Amino acid sequence: MFTLFHCAAEEKSKQGLIDFTDQESLALQLLQNETYQKRLKDRITEVFVDEFQDSSQLANCTEYAITRILPSSYQGGGCETSHLLENAR
Numbered sequence: 001m002f003t004l005f006h007c008a009a010e011e012k013s014k015q016g017l018i019d020f021t022d023q024e025s026l027a028l029q030l031l032q033n034e035t036y037q038k039r040l041k042d043r044i045t046e047v048f049v050d051e052f053q054d055s056s057q058l059a060n061c062t063e064y065a066i067t068r069i070l071p072s073s074y075q076g077g078g079c080e081t082s083h084l085l086e087n088a089r
Contacts (some may be wrong), residue, residue, distance in 0.1 A: 024058045031065035040069050047073035 012018065018026070030036045047070050052063065067073050 021058065024056075024062060028058065028062045028065060031062065031069065037069050044070060045072060046070065049073065 012022070031040075047066055049063065049066075052059070063073075
């Protein structure tokens with residue numbers, strides 16, 4: 001199984017492609033960078049995350065990193081929560 005993932009990663013790299021998991025990983029790396037943390041704090045006051053799925057450890061880590069940088073962040077998933085997020089401000 002590892003060989004399959006390694007080959008896929010190698011092929012993506014050759015073609016300059018990234019998938020959603022790669023995007024999540026890159027976002028988390030940026031959120032953990034102190035320079036970018038300061039920039040985000042200076043530019044963003046609130047974050048609303050709709051359809052948050054806590055089944056991914058990567059998504060959990062990303063959400064945690066966001067809440068550490070911006071305490072005014074809201075997450076939700078489902079119709080009722082989506083409606084609450086729309087009216088959160």
